[in-house]
Amino acid sequence: MSLNVIILAAGQGKRMNSKLPKVLQPIAGLPMLGHVLEAGRALAAERLVVVYGHGGEQVKAAFANQPDVRWAHQAEQLGTGHALAQALSACSEGVALVLYGDCPLITASTLKMLLEAAGEDKLAVLTAVMDNPTGYGRIVRDPAGRIVRIVEQKDASDAEKSIREINTGFIAVPLKHLRDWLPRLKNANAQGEYYLTDVIAMAVDNGVAVTGVIASDAWEPAGVNDKRQLAELERVYQRRQADKLLAGGVTLLDPSRFDLRGTVEHGQDVEIDVNVILEGKIKLGNGVKIGPNVYLKNATLGDGVIIKANTVIEDSVVGAGSDLGPFARLRPDSILGEKVHIGNFVEVKKAKLGNGTKAGHLAYLGDAVIGERVNVSAGVITCNYDGANKFVTTIGDDAFIGTDSQLVAPVTIADRAYVAAGSTITKNAPADALTICRARDQKSILGWKKPEKVAKG
Numbered sequence: 489m490s491l492n493v494i495i496l497a498a499g500q501g502k503r504m505n506s507k508l509p510k511v512l513q514p515i516a517g518l519p520m521l522g523h524v525l526e527a528g529r530a531l532a533a534e535r536l537v538v539v540y541g542h543g544g545e546q547v548k549a550a551f552a553n554q555p556d557v558r559w560a561h562q563a564e565q566l567g568t569g570h571a572l573a574q575a576l577s578a579c580s581e582g583v584a585l586v587l588y589g590d591c592p593l594i595t596a597s598t599l600k601m602l603l604e605a606a607g608e609d610k611l612a613v614l615t616a617v618m619d620n621p622t623g624y625g626r627i628v629r630d631p632a633g634r635i636v637r638i639v640e641q642k643d644a645s646d647a648e649k650s651i652r653e654i655n656t657g658f659i660a661v662p663l664k665h666l667r668d669w670l671p672r673l674k675n676a677n678a679q680g681e682y683y684l685t686d687v688i689a690m691a692v693d694n695g696v697a698v699t700g701v702i703a704s705d706a707w708e709p710a711g712v713n714d715k716r717q718l719a720e721l722e723r724v725y726q727r728r729q730a731d732k733l734l735a736g737g738v739t740l741l742d743p744s745r746f747d748l749r750g751t752v753e754h755g756q757d758v759e760i761d762v763n764v765i766l767e768g769k770i771k772l773g774n775g776v777k778i779g780p781n782v783y784l785k786n787a788t789l790g791d792g793v794i795i796k797a798n799t800v801i802e803d804s805v806v807g808a809g810s811d812l813g814p815f816a817r818l819r820p821d822s823i824l825g826e827k828v829h830i831g832n833f834v835e836v837k838k839a840k841l842g843n844g845t846k847a848g849h850l851a852y853l854g855d856a857v858i859g860e861r862v863n864v865s866a867g868v869i870t871c872n873y874d875g876a877n878k879f880v881t882t883i884g885d886d887a888f889i890g891t892d893s894q895l896v897a898p899v900t901i902a903d904r905a906y907v908a909a910g911s912t913i914t915k916n917a918p919a920d921a922l923t924i925c926r927a928r929d930q931k932s933i934l935g936w937k938k939p940e941k942v943a944k945g
């Protein structure tokens with residue numbers, strides 16, 4: 489039976505106080521609507537239909553690279569039933585699964601249970617039992633425990649308001665029934681809206697079986713209306729990811745101070761200290777250790793890599809056995825070989841460093857191709873930019889670049905070349921030689937007197 493996932497996302501989200509439409513507000517770096525779409529894809533839906541309205545073009549543009557998404561426009565927000573009706577022409581036949589774009593924590597496994605409960609001919613609704621059900625639609629059951637209808641908070645009697653089982657809003661139902669019921673919805677209710685929830689009573693009237701599935705995790709159907717709830721769900725989502733990593737054998741010194749905004753592949757015995765942020769695609773080899781306050785984005789770290797505190801790495805690859813930081817920075821396209829050492833206040837950009845190369849302190853290595861076992865001393869700078877164009881510095885194997893040297897690119901330092909401290913190198917330095925370029929005559933002024941403080945008076 490083919491599955492149509494329909495995501496209602498036309499609501500405005502005024503309480504976000506933001507120019508960004510509500511469903512584009514991120515959880516773990518991905519728009520909320522993106523999370524819901526992923527859940528739909530995990531179910532192998534034949535169609536994914538999003539009902540959009542407010543901020544529509546911006547919402548569509550955010551998913552322009554996802555051609556499997558179909559869009560249905562709801563010009564005016566006349567209620568959830570009206571919203572769903574807008575999607576029908578974009579659907580095929582089979583079962584409709586209705587989700588909300590602002591409920592990002594729903595999981596495919598819970599939705600599978602809902603779809604199984606609906607089968608091919610029933611209506612299944614996901615419910616939850618809440619200590620404080622205020623604001624939600626309530627599930628009304630008959631004395632035999634069968635669901636008979638849903639009543640919205642604003643239309644509910646006091647007795648109905650005391651019901652703690654609520655409607656999450658997620659339903660699964662054959663499309664053929666929706667095509668029959670939705671045009672018959674009325675808006676004679678407290679909010680003057682076409683309520684999707686009214687289809688429950690229609691199903692009962694038509695003899696279509698209605699079944700409820702109670703969500704085991706009350707966070708799953710949780711919706712986001714404001715930044716406080718967004719922050720709350722972010723923490724729940726991060727905790728789930730942390731738990732997955734812990735289950736996979738990663739040591740997190742404090743799971744509540746860990747953020748993953750993307751995906752991570754990892755080996756065994758990975759250790760992550762507090763306040764580490766992983767973004768994009770991250771690969772961590774066996775035995776990788778990451779110190780506190782580290783930010784990694786699209787990074788691949790080989791086995792045994794050690795990243796010390798306050799290091800930033802973006803779009804880069806670090807070979808096995810290397811160590812970086814504290815306070816090191818790899819900017820995009822840095823490729824480090826094995827056992828490379830990058831110490832504090834060293835910035836590397838678009839550079840290749842061979843195995844065993846060391847840059848221990850205060851250096852800038854940009855647009856450089858550096859060989860193996862090179863020693864880059866403190867204060868070395870590749871002068872890669874002339875104000876208009878960028879040039880490459882090439883350094884051969886086993887070269888030694890003395891302290892505070894500037895290598896003015898384009899320039900090549902040959903294998904085993906030795907650049908003396910304080911040199912400004914503008915011409916190629918040959919192999920096996922000492923190259924020196926600095927003001928030669930050092931003077932000492934004998935009998936020189938230190939300046940004295942002038943008394944104020």
Ligand code: UD1
Pocket residue numbers: 496497498499500539562564565566567568569570571588589590623624625626638640654655656657682683684685711
């Ligand atoms: C709805 C349910 C309520 C349930 C609650 C769960 C109805 C009538 N009520 O109430 O039983 O307990 O969700 O959170 O269905 N939307 C549109 N177009 C519209 C109206 C809404 O696309 O015209 C979308 C919103 O963007 C949102 C979802 O539908 O994603 C729910 O809308 P919302 O206004 O939040 O419904 P509630 O009143 O909270």
Ligand code: CA
Pocket residue numbers: 711
């Ligand atoms: Ca709501």
